[in-house]
Amino acid sequence: MKEYKALINGEFINNGEWLEVLDPFKNEVAGKVTALKAEDIEHAFKSARAAQESWEKTDLVKRIELLHNFRNVLLKNKDEIAAVMTSEISKSLKDSLTEVVRTVELIDFTLEEAKRMEPLSMTGEGMGAKNKIGIFSRVAKGVILAISPFNYPFNLALAKIVPALVMGNTVVFKPATAGSLVGALIGELSIQANFPKGIFNVVTGRGREIGDIITTNKEIDMISFTGSVSIGNNIKEKGSSKDLVLELGGKDPALVLDDLDLHNYAKQIVDGAFGYSGQRCTAIKRVITTNKIADKLVPLLIDNINKLTVGSPYENKDITPVIDQKSADFIKGLVDDAKTKKAKILVGNKFEKNLIWPTLIDNVTLDMKVAWEEPFGPILPIIRIEDINEMIKISNDSNFGLQASVFCKDISLAIQVSKKIKTGTVNINGKSQRGPDCFPFLGIKDSGQGVQGVKESLISMTRYHGIVINY
Structure with missing residues (x-):
């Protein structure tokens, strides 16, 4: 059984408190993760906020290069990731490995699409406003809270994390309890990829103790959540001032x-x-x-x-x-x-x-x-x-x-x-x-709000910033 630590501001957190994650097939402990407290959560968000401006100022090409290195680290460790996934959510080893490889392909597509998030330029002549040129660029929203579900703990985590980071946001990532081992492992691998401190933070623990603390933090600029209808509705109710993308249930x-x-x-x-x-x-x-x-x-x-x-x-x-x-x-x-x-x-x-x-x-x-x-x-x-x-x-x-x-x-x-x-x-x-x-x-309806997908996630995690040139 392995212990996986939370990651805050580039450092692994060991506060002596642990949350056990069960193997659904063997009905035994598959591993355990750090059980964070309220002060740890606050530290994670403040670290993400402190790192965001510098990260956004980093050239897009350099952000892409760093995330491509991360992609390589993930692929190199695909067998370990798949094995951990199987142990904590009982997905077959074959399907777990497929999820990892599929996600690497998603990262590749996302990094390529990020290069094409070009500014919108336009004139005002159609409205009778001569001598004006507007340039409207997509800029980062700030600090993104990414919450992933148990059933696709790798794919649906990276589908949030990578678009957020490549566009200059910083991330606080909360995996589901079943899925926390994979989530914390992603944190370990981000260190191998030499992520700058604070841009990516992994927070783990008991949802009943820290769930509301995580989703209502004042530093959050956007929440991207995949999970149950009840939790999604709770986020809508308590985090209504935040930009939300919610992926919930289906029938x-x-x-x-x-x-x-x-x-x-x-x-x-x-x-x-x-x-x-x-x-x-x-x-x-x-x-x-x-x-x-x-x-x-x-x-x-x-x-x-x-x-x-x-x-x-x-x-x-x-x-x-x-x-x-x-x-x-x-x-x-x-x-x-x-x-x-x-x-x-x-x-x-x-x-x-x-x-x-x-x-x-x-x-x-x-x-x-x-x-x-x-x-x-x-x-x-x-x-x-x-x-x-x-x-x-x-x-x-x-x-x-x-x-x-x-x-x-x-x-x-x-x-x-x-x-x-x-x-x-x-x-x-x-x-x-x-x-x-x-x-x-x-x-x-109750299946969610907002749109995901490669380009759509890049758009949802950014906003327009306009500059109008008068000549």
Whole structure:
């Protein structure tokens, strides 16, 4: 078991207090991180503020060079990062390594895009203002608070950290408790990359003790948060004076409108529903289709689900334990509620502590919790509706609005339906997913606010500064 220390102003902090992080599969301590106190948090933000002006004045080319060195350090240590990730969130070793490599590619794209954040120049002649030239440049907002979730502790951390730093901001980074080992390891690797003191700070500890202290600090200029709806809403309420980008939950529907390519539809749906045991905000969380189509689709879904392996992340199984027992109990409650209300459990419904076999639930009705609540686990409900307009209505009646999928070979109909679905993104003939990382990524309603993606993150972490030349 390794101890990982918080990082503040270029120094590792050991205050004698530790927070243990459990291995969800082995149910033993995977490692521990520094449990910071209020005074430590204040020190982190003041360090970030003190370093920000000098960092922003550093030439863009030099900032890019430093972050490219950081990228190289991350890639060199990819196997260690993946191993630590697997130990604390039960993501398979194969998928953990994929996340690391994918993130390195994201960093490359971000650094290239930063070079193209060129000033906007314009004249006032269109408004009758002659002899004026305006030059409007993107400048840093200041101190960014980046908060990452447990399910993608590397990718969704660096997707915030790198855009912030390359544009001249400084960062205070708070990983989720499960994910803190990876988060603190990122801090260690930043020291290997010779980051200047104060530009990147990693704060760890018990959320119930320091959560509000972190999100309400007066030094914050912007918060970029990925996590639960409840915490996101709390940040909105208490940090409302800050610029916010929030990525929260989802109840992503898959609408199957024809039976012309059901083998492909079934594969896409199962991949989308059960990847990383369904612990993805963009996971397909309900299938909505007609009785006629469902009768043909369900056997294909079962065939694909039965091919999924269940067990240890260290053996690269497809379905691994959900993050903790509380999550498993919540998921079981959704299944039990559906079963009590006469839904049909077609496959799965097997629980061993927090390991849940992939579960397919048919004949789900709108009075069942699983029709509306986000399980964040490997269960998939099927809702049978005969009318397309009613399918759209059910999709839109959710308090979430992240993504959706429409499966239909009639592209005209698919586009018409997609335009009526109230989500950030609709995928036609493909599973819902975050990537590719260069695409804008957003949710509406309880799924969040603001836009992420490479260029969009660079924009959100900067503001215009204008100079008008009169001649």
